[in-house]
Amino acid sequence: MKTDELINVLGANLEVVKGGQLRRTFVIALAVGGIAALCLMLAIFGAPTDAFGGQYLGLKIVAMAFTLGLVVAGTSFLVRAARPGEPGRTPLILAALLFVAMLSAGVVALVVSQPTAWGEMVFGPQWAACLFCIPLFAIAPFASLIWALRRGAPTNLVRTGAMIGLVAGALGAAVFALHHPGGSVPFIALWYGGPIVLCSVVGAILGRRLLRW
Amino acid sequence: MDIRSDEPDLRALMLAGLDGDEAAHKALLNKLSVHLRAYFKRQLVRIGKGPTDAEDLLQETLIALHTRRHTYDRSQLLTPWVYAIARYRLVDYLRRTKASIGEVPVEEAPDLFADDDATIVDSRLDLHKLMARLAPKTRRAIEMVKLDGLSVREAAARSGMSESAVKVSVHRGLRTLSLLVGSGTAHEDR
Numbered sequence: 329m330k331t332d333e334l335i336n337v338l339g340a341n342l343e344v345v346k347g348g349q350l351r352r353t354f355v356i357a358l359a360v361g362g363i364a365a366l367c368l369m370l371a372i373f374g375a376p377t378d379a380f381g382g383q384y385l386g387l388k389i390v391a392m393a394f395t396l397g398l399v400v401a402g403t404s405f406l407v408r409a410a411r412p413g414e415p416g417r418t419p420l421i422l423a424a425l426l427f428v429a430m431l432s433a434g435v436v437a438l439v440v441s442q443p444t445a446w447g448e449m450v451f452g453p454q455w456a457a458c459l460f461c462i463p464l465f466a467i468a469p470f471a472s473l474i475w476a477l478r479r480g481a482p483t484n485l486v487r488t489g490a491m492i493g494l495v496a497g498a499l500g501a502a503v504f505a506l507h508h509p510g511g512s513v514p515f516i517a518l519w520y521g522g523p524i525v526l527c528s529v530v531g532a533i534l535g536r537r538l539l540r541w
Numbered sequence: 542m543d544i545r546s547d548e549p550d551l552r553a554l555m556l557a558g559l560d561g562d563e564a565a566h567k568a569l570l571n572k573l574s575v576h577l578r579a580y581f582k583r584q585l586v587r588i589g590k591g592p593t594d595a596e597d598l599l600q601e602t603l604i605a606l607h608t609r610r611h612t613y614d615r616s617q618l619l620t621p622w623v624y625a626i627a628r629y630r631l632v633d634y635l636r637r638t639k640a641s642i643g644e645v646p647v648e649e650a651p652d653l654f655a656d657d658d659a660t661i662v663d664s665r666l667d668l669h670k671l672m673a674r675l676a677p678k679t680r681r682a683i684e685m686v687k688l689d690g691l692s693v694r695e696a697a698a699r700s701g702m703s704e705s706a707v708k709v710s711v712h713r714g715l716r717t718l719s720l721l722v723g724s725g726t727a728h729e730d731r
Binding site (some may be wrong): 329330331332333334335336337338339340341342343344345347349350410411412413414480481483540541 | 558559560561562563566567570571574578596599600603604605607609610611612613614615617621622625626628629633663664666667668686687688690691692693708711712715719720
């Protein structure tokens with residue numbers, strides 16, 4: 329086929345492109361993914377008895393700040409990565425800083441407490457639930473974000489896939505924190521941070537295949 | 542000719558095209574073809590590929606530029622967006638054809654771009670074969686609107702679909718075509 333012919337075909341009855349399509353796609357993806365994860369959590373654990381209070385309020389705030397911070401940083405990266413070109417590094421640095429801050433807080437909390445309490449702090453109740461449920465809750469947001477990015481045109485598939493995994497994992501963790509934030513700061517650093525990183529690695533591996541266009 | 546010096550013109554054409562100006566959109570694709578053909582020839586000659594391969598890649602890129610128009614941010618420069626897509630298509634092409642830049646020694650590469658755009662070759666892309674792989678409804682919509690040049694309203698009247706259904710079919714069909722082209726199954730021989 330001649331290139332001129334192709335250009336005539338592409339240009340015939342040209343469609344008008346409205347602005348803001350990508351933004352709308354992201355809002356839908358995050359809302360659908362987040363709500364699906366929330367419903368799954370409620371179906372498994374039931375409504376949290378002390379969603380906005382109780383003895384774990386402080387830890388709940390820490391867990392929420394950590395996970396939702398990652399969601400915000402990761403999403404701002406993805407919004408840019410959906411367009412061809414360099415998405416910039418600021419959101420990546422922000423996400424890395426959140427991890428560093430969370431880990432440091434965990435280490436500090438261990439240092440200031442008795443070594444005899446360490447085992448209980450790190451392997452608090454529900455660590456296995458964390459490890460299992462955060463990736464489980466991440467599945468729906470992962471799928472919806474892959475759908476959103478497929479409507480864009482990402483050019484670095486591995487990095488974009490990794491960030492999709494990170495945002496999905498962080499959303500899954502935020503939903504899990506509504507149920508139970510865990511008993512200590514080191515617990516959050518390890519059993520929230522670990523599964524989120526795991527989701528990110530899986531995202532990087534799957535991204536290359538799923539995001540191709 | 543440096544593409545960056547054309548940036549203001551190209552960007553104006555792009556913006557007009559996004560608002561539905563057919564002539565501007567075709568002019569944009571034509572102008573970009575000149576730059577991109579030279580770019581792909583230069584890149585492919587290093588791995589011993591000829592002008593037909595460059596034309597394949599050019600057409601894949603034009604389809605990608607067209608079907609991904611909504612990813613262009615109107616407040617940004619156009620040429621970095623175009624080159625990001627061109628580079629992505631080039632890397633994908635190299636991966637697909639299992640070639641890498643290092644495989645072919647530079648001295649074996651024929652000196653092809655001495656007379657750059659003097660001869661424009663056909664690509665191996667066969668639109669009609671590609672179309673045969675679309676769902677019948679989608680194919681009809683594209684045939685009427687994109688090949689026969691019917692307006693969306695006329696196409697809707699003829700097919701009994703609503704106008705928005707025709708628009709959606711055309712849009713989906715083009716996206717599917719771009720994926721088929723990208724998967725490397727669209728060519729006559731490879």
